[in-house]
Amino acid sequence: MEGEQRRLLVRFDGEDIGHGAHVVLPRLTLALREGERVALLGQSGAGKSTLLGELRRRLDRQAAWCPQHHGLVPQLAVYHNVFMGRLPEHSALANLWNLVHPLRRPWREVSTLCDELGLADLMRRPVGQLSGGQRQRVAIARALYQARPLFLGDEPVASVDPHQALRLLSLIDARHTTSVVALHQRELALTHFDRVWGLRDGRLVIDAPTDSLTLAELDALYPDADAARHIPDARDADSGVPGVNALPCPRGRP
Numbered sequence: 001m002e003g004e005q006r007r008l009l010v011r012f013d014g015e016d017i018g019h020g021a022h023v024v025l026p027r028l029t030l031a032l033r034e035g036e037r038v039a040l041l042g043q044s045g046a047g048k049s050t051l052l053g054e055l056r057r058r059l060d061r062q063a064a065w066c067p068q069h070h071g072l073v074p075q076l077a078v079y080h081n082v083f084m085g086r087l088p089e090h091s092a093l094a095n096l097w098n099l100v101h102p103l104r105r106p107w108r109e110v111s112t113l114c115d116e117l118g119l120a121d122l123m124r125r126p127v128g129q130l131s132g133g134q135r136q137r138v139a140i141a142r143a144l145y146q147a148r149p150l151f152l153g154d155e156p157v158a159s160v161d162p163h164q165a166l167r168l169l170s171l172i173d174a175r176h177t178t179s180v181v182a183l184h185q186r187e188l189a190l191t192h193f194d195r196v197w198g199l200r201d202g203r204l205v206i207d208a209p210t211d212s213l214t215l216a217e218l219d220a221l222y223p224d225a226d227a228a229r230h231i232p233d234a235r236d237a238d239s240g241v242p243g244v245n246a247l248p249c250p251r252g253r254p
């Protein structure tokens, strides 16, 4: 289907997007269409979460949401955290009962999801006892459990290895027709998504299909990474750069 014929889901038409009086993305013009898989790139503070928050507000119940800091309850088991994806769909009484005696159907549904995400053996384990990557998968499971047509993810594959990242993104794709995913892995953006939105200095500087983009163009979204490569080596005793000793040695340097 050609882009022009796809149903428009959201359009920003020269709008200021931010937090109250603090405008992060001034005069933003952007459209999201059904069926698009968008990688959202930009260095820390560029406004990815801000844009995702606004998309979430406008798409409301059409969109499943996987937040950057997971928003899990560490004391509760994996099962209960995933179940929370559908909390509003059940009565307060059913939710309360489910805390003590997991309901049969949700348990089955959550088991199936946990199987696919490699969490099957951890369903009864409190989330506070899981590794970072396992927590990330629980957060994704909770978003998948919402069963919405769209997926919005704020760095949902930041703490897993590249193979797992690919697998998780495929699981997300299998259950959602449209997705917008913030991430920092530029290669993954090019290989797995069909469109890139790139933010820099408060502007949307890339809004293009991935097959028209190069890795160098995506790298240009990260000027600080480039600057970091030119910081004098931490072992230069008189570099004079505050905090330079805390920086890792740039790749490729002796």
Ligand SMILES: Nc1ncnc2c1ncn2[C@@H]1O[C@H](COP(=O)(O)OP(=O)(O)OP(=O)(O)O)[C@@H](O)[C@H]1O
Pocket (backbone or CB within 6 Å): 019, 022, 024, 042, 043, 044, 045, 046, 047, 048, 049, 050, 051, 068
């Ligand atoms: N609740 C808030 N109120 C006011 N300003 C905020 C709020 N949240 C974020 N900001 C500011 O908005 C700007 C964009 O932040 P945002 O979290 O959207 O960036 P990001 O690209 O998601 O960064 P990161 O990759 O570090 O998560 C930053 O200057 C930040 O300080």
